[in-house]
Amino acid sequence: MSVDLGQFHDVFFAETREHIQDMEALFVSYQPENIELESINRVFRAAHSIKGGSGMFGFSALTDLTHLMENFLDLVRKEKAELTSAKIDTLLAALDVLSVTVDAYENNEALDNSVISECKQQLSHLLDNCEHLEQADTDFGFFNTDDSDDFGFFATTEPSTDSPSNEPHDLHVHVATLTEESTNISTPANKQAMQQSIRVNTDKIDNLINIMGELVIADVMLQQVHCDTPKEHTQIHRALELINANIRDMQDAVMSMRMMPLSFIFNRFPRLLRELAKELNKEVNLDITGAETEIDKGMIEQLVDPLTHLIRNSIDHGVELPSTREEIGKPRSATVTLAAQQKGSYIYISVIDDGMGLHKQKILETAYANNLIKSMDLSDEDTWPLILQPGFSTATTVTNISGRGVGMDVVVKNIEALGGKLDIISESGKGATFTIRLPLTMAIIEGMKVACAGQTYIIPMHNIVESFRPTKEQVKTITDDYLINIREQYLPIVALHDLLHPEAYKPHPEESIMMIIEVGHKRYCLHVDNLLGQQQVVIKSLEKNYKAVPCMSGATIMADGSVAFILDVEQLALQTLQRTKQQLQHEAVDE
Amino acid sequence: MEKHILVVDDSPSIRQMVEVTLSGSKYKVTVAPDGQEALDLCQIHDFDFVLTDQNMPRMDGLTLIKSLRKMTEYRQKPIVMLTTEASDAMKAQGRAAGATGWMVKPFDPDKLVMVTEKVLSR
Numbered sequence: 001m002s003v004d005l006g007q008f009h010d011v012f013f014a015e016t017r018e019h020i021q022d023m024e025a026l027f028v029s030y031q032p033e034n035i036e037l038e039s040i041n042r043v044f045r046a047a048h049s050i051k052g053g054s055g056m057f058g059f060s061a062l063t064d065l066t067h068l069m070e071n072f073l074d075l076v077r078k079e080k081a082e083l084t085s086a087k088i089d090t091l092l093a094a095l096d097v098l099s100v101t102v103d104a105y106e107n108n109e110a111l112d113n114s115v116i117s118e119c120k121q122q123l124s125h126l127l128d129n130c131e132h133l134e135q136a137d138t139d140f141g142f143f144n145t146d147d148s149d150d151f152g153f154f155a156t157t158e159p160s161t162d163s164p165s166n167e168p169h170d171l172h173v174h175v176a177t178l179t180e181e182s183t184n185i186s187t188p189a190n191k192q193a194m195q196q197s198i199r200v201n202t203d204k205i206d207n208l209i210n211i212m213g214e215l216v217i218a219d220v221m222l223q224q225v226h227c228d229t230p231k232e233h234t235q236i237h238r239a240l241e242l243i244n245a246n247i248r249d250m251q252d253a254v255m256s257m258r259m260m261p262l263s264f265i266f267n268r269f270p271r272l273l274r275e276l277a278k279e280l281n282k283e284v285n286l287d288i289t290g291a292e293t294e295i296d297k298g299m300i301e302q303l304v305d306p307l308t309h310l311i312r313n314s315i316d317h318g319v320e321l322p323s324t325r326e327e328i329g330k331p332r333s334a335t336v337t338l339a340a341q342q343k344g345s346y347i348y349i350s351v352i353d354d355g356m357g358l359h360k361q362k363i364l365e366t367a368y369a370n371n372l373i374k375s376m377d378l379s380d381e382d383t384w385p386l387i388l389q390p391g392f393s394t395a396t397t398v399t400n401i402s403g404r405g406v407g408m409d410v411v412v413k414n415i416e417a418l419g420g421k422l423d424i425i426s427e428s429g430k431g432a433t434f435t436i437r438l439p440l441t442m443a444i445i446e447g448m449k450v451a452c453a454g455q456t457y458i459i460p461m462h463n464i465v466e467s468f469r470p471t472k473e474q475v476k477t478i479t480d481d482y483l484i485n486i487r488e489q490y491l492p493i494v495a496l497h498d499l500l501h502p503e504a505y506k507p508h509p510e511e512s513i514m515m516i517i518e519v520g521h522k523r524y525c526l527h528v529d530n531l532l533g534q535q536q537v538v539i540k541s542l543e544k545n546y547k548a549v550p551c552m553s554g555a556t557i558m559a560d561g562s563v564a565f566i567l568d569v570e571q572l573a574l575q576t577l578q579r580t581k582q583q584l585q586h587e588a589v590d591e
Numbered sequence: 592m593e594k595h596i597l598v599v600d601d602s603p604s605i606r607q608m609v610e611v612t613l614s615g616s617k618y619k620v621t622v623a624p625d626g627q628e629a630l631d632l633c634q635i636h637d638f639d640f641v642l643t644d645q646n647m648p649r650m651d652g653l654t655l656i657k658s659l660r661k662m663t664e665y666r667q668k669p670i671v672m673l674t675t676e677a678s679d680a681m682k683a684q685g686r687a688a689g690a691t692g693w694m695v696k697p698f699d700p701d702k703l704v705m706v707t708e709k710v711l712s713r
Binding site for chain 1: 601602603604605607608611612615644646647648675696697698699700
């Protein structure tokens with residue numbers, strides 16, 4: 001009989017990544033003056049597990065690397081080697097090599113043998129320095145076991161079935177250390193026991209979410225029936241209410257399966273911070289709060305780049321040098337806080353620093369020089385968003401850290417792709433706060449139903465600033481285009497009719513509804529016939545079920561079973577802009 | 592009657608590999624991620640054979656073996672230790688704790704089946 005070992009590889013890769021992350025977190029938080037035996041034991045076990053698994057499945061490069069790490073960590077936990085900051089750097093570098101090697105094995109790519117052997121050399125170097133020590137210590141340990149103290153302790157824990165052994169001395173040493181370990185291990189046991197879990201393929205969960213989506217749609221239809229059923233059918237009403245309540249609960253439960261704690265990505269930032277601070281000669285502490293906040297698995301990976309960028313920014317531009325901080329009466333070490341929390345149906349993630357804050361004058365000058373603003377007289381709230389514009393950078397010298405050719409505009413773009421928003425608060429001399437606001441899930445959104453030329457469309461609620469019926473005085477015409485004056489600000493009007501139903505009757509702006517739509521930091525007014533109300537909508541992909549449709553980000557099924565499109569408000573704005581440009585060009589040619 | 596085997600290892604991939612291999616050889620298999628859970632399972636089930644890793648969180652293999660040997664039902668049952676190093680010191684520890692035998696990791700599925708058959712036919 002032969003068993004195909006390949007079927008276990010995915011599980012092995014997943015568990016190995018977890019171990020690597022775990023080790024990294026422990027190394028980064030490691031403080032030489034405050035050694036916790038359990039932490040060292042955990043990293044040792046992680047290295048040991050990877051070694052065991054990789055040996056079993058034939059990933060020999062991983063076995064070799066973790067074998068060396070394990071040997072060294074074994075010495076550390078037996079207090080025969082010291083874990084210095086430099087050694088942690090070597091181990092962290094080795095973890096990087098491990099990660100890359102796992103990726104290579106998983107994707108069936110060639111291994112980078114030069115990097116691996118270099119890393120092995122570095123790791124053996126750690127051992128070279130200690131092997132000597134170990135020899136001396138073992139000898140010493142031998143003597144130690146003859147102490148009556150050690151023997152007494154051992155005797156009480158020894159099971160009755162003790163069989164005679166040829167090496168009593170050796171035995172004493174090892175069993176004694178092991179018992180010591182197991183008492184240490186018992187502390188986090190309760191915590192682990194609370195969180196029992198099984199691994200489930202994400203495809204299965206996504207499938208469940210899809211079915212859940214269908215069920216929500218069916219439920220909306222049922223609730224319509226509910227309304228139409230005469231009052232005297234009490235049983236039907238009771239049943240329908242019960243179904244509705246249970247479906248809502250089930251929706252929450254199913255959605256929570258895709259949720260992962262933010263600690264999953266927060267855990268990598270201590271290391272980033274450590275390296276950045278070192279490189280820039282700054283002293284920074286990282287404070288993490290709310291790492292247990294859960295977020296959709298699909299979003300979590302997309303957050304790494306924006307958050308990395310924001311943290312880099314804070315340390316590079318926000319935090320002052322330790323000497324400067326002392327001069328102005330701040331503690332030498334700056335604090336960067338990474339905070340997450342859930343409020344209502346949004347997740348808020350903030351990067352807060354206690355540095356110098358944003359430089360208003362400099363921002364205004366740069367914006368003015370780049371023609372982004374006409375006047376330098378701007379409020380704080382209007383000034384900060386300027387740094388999010390494409391190509392904006394006030395840094396006088398491009399540093400290796402933030403100056404990577406990626407501006408804040410890219411950060412904003414990434415966040416918006418997730419349906420989120422970025423807000424900035426800054427106080428000169430005290431620090432800056434960058435807050436990302438994200439919807440809880442991307443599969444179901446709060447939408448506003450609007451009517452245009454007899455069709456129903458959905459607009460995501462998070463893009464809508466306000467809706468109103470304009471007065472005649474508010475509407476202005478320039479050539480063929482309408483503008484709307486709202487609180488002394490002119491916004492272009494985008495008429496849904498022009499884009500989607502050019503042949504249909506388009507009512508005058510003052511006879512219809514205007515919605516102020518915000519995309520990024522740009523606003524425009526969307527002209528629709530009427531508002532039909534707010535509703536939770538399950539997003540269905542058009543590409544998957546039909547084909548991509550311009551200006552539509554998806555579709556949903558309404559209570560009556562009909563299909564409604566979800567508008568892509570960003571594309572709508574772009575389309576209109578292009579059309580206007582073309583028109584202007586035509587007009588120029590005509591003249 | 593089909594023999595019931597308890598497999599104890601903190602690595603999910605190894606657990607799965609052992610489980611699939613032994614189930615495929617007509618054994619009934621139960622798995623546990625650490626010594627403590629294994630010990631709890633042993634209170635409820637009457638396993639014919641326990642195969643345990645050494646290095647695990649919460650409770651390691653040696654402690655598990657020692658605890659099992661104190662239980663009347665498990666005083667005579669075969670218990671095999673999985674270990675990455677077959678050093679004399681390790682073997683001595685295993686023997687002292689009361690293990691029946693040891694098996695070195697890594698092993699392949701065929702060897703696992705062979706060892707299991709040997710242990711159960713004793």
